[in-house]
Amino acid sequence: MLEGFGAIVRKDLRLEVRSGESTVALVSLSLLILVVMVLAFGPGGARRAEVAAGALWIALIFAGTLGASRALMAERESGCIRGLLLSPVEPATIYAAKLAVALIFMAEAGVAVLVMLVLFFNLEFGGGLLRLIPVFLLGALGLSALCTLLATVSGRVRAGGMLLPVLVVPLFTPALIAGSKASAALLAGQSLGAVATWLKLLCAFDVLFVTAGYLLFEHVILED
Amino acid sequence: MEHLGYLFVAYSSIFVLIGLYVIFIGRRQVRLEREVGRLETALHDVEQAAGVPQPPAEDL
Amino acid sequence: MKGYLPVTLAAATCLSMLTALYMVFVYVPTEVDQGIVQRIFYFHLPCAWVTFLAFGMVAIAGGLYLWLGHKIWDDLGYAAAELGMLFCTLVLVTGSIWAKPIWGIWWTWDSRLTTTFILWLIYGGYLLLRSFADDTEEIARFAAVLGIVGVVDVPIIIISVRLWRTIHPAVLLTRQGEHGLEDPRMVATLLVSLGAFTIMFVWLLWVRLATLRLRSRVATLRRDLAVLEAGAHL
Numbered sequence: 001m002l003e004g005f006g007a008i009v010r011k012d013l014r015l016e017v018r019s020g021e022s023t024v025a026l027v028s029l030s031l032l033i034l035v036v037m038v039l040a041f042g043p044g045g046a047r048r049a050e051v052a053a054g055a056l057w058i059a060l061i062f063a064g065t066l067g068a069s070r071a072l073m074a075e076r077e078s079g080c081i082r083g084l085l086l087s088p089v090e091p092a093t094i095y096a097a098k099l100a101v102a103l104i105f106m107a108e109a110g111v112a113v114l115v116m117l118v119l120f121f122n123l124e125f126g127g128g129l130l131r132l133i134p135v136f137l138l139g140a141l142g143l144s145a146l147c148t149l150l151a152t153v154s155g156r157v158r159a160g161g162m163l164l165p166v167l168v169v170p171l172f173t174p175a176l177i178a179g180s181k182a183s184a185a186l187l188a189g190q191s192l193g194a195v196a197t198w199l200k201l202l203c204a205f206d207v208l209f210v211t212a213g214y215l216l217f218e219h220v221i222l223e224d
Numbered sequence: 225m226e227h228l229g230y231l232f233v234a235y236s237s238i239f240v241l242i243g244l245y246v247i248f249i250g251r252r253q254v255r256l257e258r259e260v261g262r263l264e265t266a267l268h269d270v271e272q273a274a275g276v277p278q279p280p281a282e283d284l
Numbered sequence: 285m286k287g288y289l290p291v292t293l294a295a296a297t298c299l300s301m302l303t304a305l306y307m308v309f310v311y312v313p314t315e316v317d318q319g320i321v322q323r324i325f326y327f328h329l330p331c332a333w334v335t336f337l338a339f340g341m342v343a344i345a346g347g348l349y350l351w352l353g354h355k356i357w358d359d360l361g362y363a364a365a366e367l368g369m370l371f372c373t374l375v376l377v378t379g380s381i382w383a384k385p386i387w388g389i390w391w392t393w394d395s396r397l398t399t400t401f402i403l404w405l406i407y408g409g410y411l412l413l414r415s416f417a418d419d420t421e422e423i424a425r426f427a428a429v430l431g432i433v434g435v436v437d438v439p440i441i442i443i444s445v446r447l448w449r450t451i452h453p454a455v456l457l458t459r460q461g462e463h464g465l466e467d468p469r470m471v472a473t474l475l476v477s478l479g480a481f482t483i484m485f486v487w488l489l490w491v492r493l494a495t496l497r498l499r500s501r502v503a504t505l506r507r508d509l510a511v512l513e514a515g516a517h518l
Binding site: 146149150152153156157158159160163166167169170171173174175177178181197198201204205208209212216219220222 | 350412423430436437
Binding site: 227 | 319378385484492494495506508
């Protein structure tokens with residue numbers, strides 16, 4: 001099982017390293033979102049931490065939804081889903097691998113976003129930012145779990161690509177609430193202990209949806 | 225009786241929305257029943273036609 | 285026998301609804317704090333009840349479809365989702381109309397309304413999917429998965445929204461007075477209302493299911509016709 005997992009992850013990452021398409025798209029989209037947020041809300045001011053936290057999560061959601069769907073759609077574009085299904089790898093393992101790839105893409109974009117946040121919102125490259133990383137990763141994991149499970153809709157339905165965020169975002173709201181509240185608190189200087197409740201909520205969300213995805217993925221991955 | 229208007233609007237909207245939905249289903253139902261009827265007759269006609277002996281195949 | 289069921293359900297719905305209406309407008313006493321507007325509650329809460337019932341059914345039907353594969357479970361899920369959306373909309377509308385005279389604003393982000401709104405968005409997405417997509421097995425399975433995921437999300441949405449609201453109590457007031465039903469006549473009225481709405485839900489479900497099954501029948505007939513016509517030309 002682990003070999004199959006490793007093989008798929010390596011394949012997708014290798015593809016990405018060669019073409020760099022997804023990374024470029026994700027980072028550019030995140031940048032644009034941040035620019036819009038700064039222009040709309042203003043970079044400074046007393047509510048800097050909240051606006052920056054909000055910007056981070058908006059960028060995560062929209063860029064992340066885009067990036068994750070690409071992780072699965074790479075096969076679809078070249079008609080390789082059948083190949084994937086015919087291989088001895090179980091659908092659940094395929095899910096785990098796709099999830100990991102989506103998470104890696106989001107983490108990549110996340111690094112870029114965090115750097116841009118510091119620059120745009122005049123934050124410190126310090127403790128607050130570092131404490132943000134686990135929160136961000138927990139959120140990205142939950143988002144990856146949802147997106148990977150539902151990404152197949154993009155290919156199957158008219159306007160499927162637009163439908164994916166419509167489906168994912170409402171489902172993601174608990175993690176969004178927890179993540180952005182925790183992020184705002186951390187950027188305002190609080191410790192991880194202070195946001196423990198939100199972190200527990202994020203963990204619960206992740207466990208729930210990674211499990212759900214793992215169990216249900218076999219029903220949605222069908223060849224075309 | 226204050227706020228009677230709100231009470232009235234609330235209850236009316238409940239019945240109006242449900243009523244509209246019922247009408248929507250009703251019209252769907254009628255349309256589908258008509259379609260089923262049409263298809264069943266067409267099916268019957270084709271089956272009858274298929275029962276008729278086919279014209280002999282052309283010699284090549 | 286089957287033909288009598290929709291008529292019986294319709295009659296039962298009318299009867300129970302009329303009883304409920306009588307109790308709401310004649311029988312039950314007016315609440316002290318909020319006045320007659322409080323009577324919206326007796327239909328508002330049952331709408332929420334039906335919403336949860338319907339969405340629960342979407343998930344169960346989805347699970348059964350994935351397990352057993354029979355189309356009727358898929359149709360049931362679709363019908364339940366539509367009805368859930370209808371009653372969810374009613375919860376939001378009646379909740380909003382109730383909020384205005386009590387708090388002076390049309391919408392408050394209190395935990396119950398916010399949760400209902402998020403549910404509305406989730407199942408709105410479900411219905412958008414159904415309307416954009418064709419009636420294929422793949423879509424049916426995807427919809428089943430979506431329905432299950434939606435229901436799985438509900439408890440955590442409730443928790444997170446409640447936590448969110450306790451940190452910002454500013455704009456809103458918690459909905460007191462909803463569960464402070466002192467008079468037993470109020471409890472009775474609420475129970476009758478709940479019963480009436482449940483019966484209505486079953487009736488509407490049956491009716492909607494009937495049209496969905498007709499739709500499946502049309503698809504089957506069209507297929508048979510196409511096959512026969514192709515065969516006839518050979």
